[in-house]
Amino acid sequence: MLEIENLSVEVGGRRILKNINLKVESGYTNVLFGPNGAGKSALLMTIMGFTGYNIVEGNIYFKGEDITDLPLNERASKGLGIMTQRPPNMVGVKLRDLLEVTAGEKVNIDALVHELNMDSFLDRDINVGFSGGEIKRSELLQLAAQEPSLYLLDEPESGVDLVNISQIGGMIRKLLHGEMKCAGKRRKEGHSGLIITHTGQIMDYVEADKGYILCNGTIMCSGNPRELLGEIKEHGYEECIKCKVTQS
Ligand code: ADP
Numbered sequence: 188m189l190e191i192e193n194l195s196v197e198v199g200g201r202r203i204l205k206n207i208n209l210k211v212e213s214g215y216t217n218v219l220f221g222p223n224g225a226g227k228s229a230l231l232m233t234i235m236g237f238t239g240y241n242i243v244e245g246n247i248y249f250k251g252e253d254i255t256d257l258p259l260n261e262r263a264s265k266g267l268g269i270m271t272q273r274p275p276n277m278v279g280v281k282l283r284d285l286l287e288v289t290a291g292e293k294v295n296i297d298a299l300v301h302e303l304n305m306d307s308f309l310d311r312d313i314n315v316g317f318s319g320g321e322i323k324r325s326e327l328l329q330l331a332a333q334e335p336s337l338y339l340l341d342e343p344e345s346g347v348d349l350v351n352i353s354q355i356g357g358m359i360r361k362l363l364h365g366e367m368k369c370a371g372k373r374r375k376e377g378h379s380g381l382i383i384t385h386t387g388q389i390m391d392y393v394e395a396d397k398g399y400i401l402c403n404g405t406i407m408c409s410g411n412p413r414e415l416l417g418e419i420k421e422h423g424y425e426e427c428i429k430c431k432v433t434q435s
């Protein structure tokens with residue numbers, strides 16, 4: 188689904204990502220850990236194709252195609268979608284109107300709206316006056332309506348209360364794995380995720396297949412996401428930086 192090879196990125200003339208190698212297979216969900224300022228958001232923004240993230244080395248492949256030089260809109264139409272960490276307010280743009288413009292042909296918008304309990308937000312300006320959890324639900328609604336094949340999720344649980352987290356987590360699970368209450372079914376072919384998580388909380392809802400730890404713009408290690416999270420909780424990121432565990 189996604190393959191990143193030896194990627195280095197500059198923002199404002201500063202190199203913030205160095206020699207990144209990362210892969211997400213079709214139907215799999217990987218998580219990206221890392222301390223504040225590591226470059227996690229920058230990596231997702233680069234994958235999506237936002238301007239200002241200048242690729243100075245390396246390549247990004249999506250569904251086998253080199254998309255390194257493609258603009259954001261073309262990446263989106265190929266099936267890449269992002270939920271950013273700090274989405275902007277869109278004064279004058281109703282949620283309903285944006286959904287109608289961006290939704291895929293076969294999408295049941297009403298069902299998604301209902302699922303995320305967003306009925307009363309449809310005629311409001313996007314994100315204006317929304318709480319933290321409401322912003323995330325609104326973003327997830329917009330993203331789900333686009334039906335991407337790769338979901339790039341930047342800290343979907345941050346700033347979200349417990350009620351919202353179960354709604355958001357449950358929805359992400361459904362989007363990535365299929366039916367919510369379908370035990371044992373972990374893969375939804377053609378639907379993959381790359382999720383940034385600071386706390387690992389989203390892993391209570393989504394089965395993560397592989398984890399990566401990003402520190403100082405570099406992938407320090409990769410492996411079983413639960414083991415990595417355990418290491419982070421026990422030793423903190425400082426130890427991860429020091430030990431530089433080999434990739435697995
Ligand atoms: P994380 O998401 O891991 O907390 P970020 O990707 O947001 O980290 O930021 C990584 C580094 O890049 C930080 O030092 C940040 O200040 C810097 N950075 C991000 N965006 C910009 C920008 N537009 N201009 C200058 N520096 C930036």
Ligand code: MG
Nearest residue numbers: 222223224228
């Ligand atoms: Mg951060």
Ligand code: MG
Nearest residue numbers: 227228229272
């Ligand atoms: Mg970030």
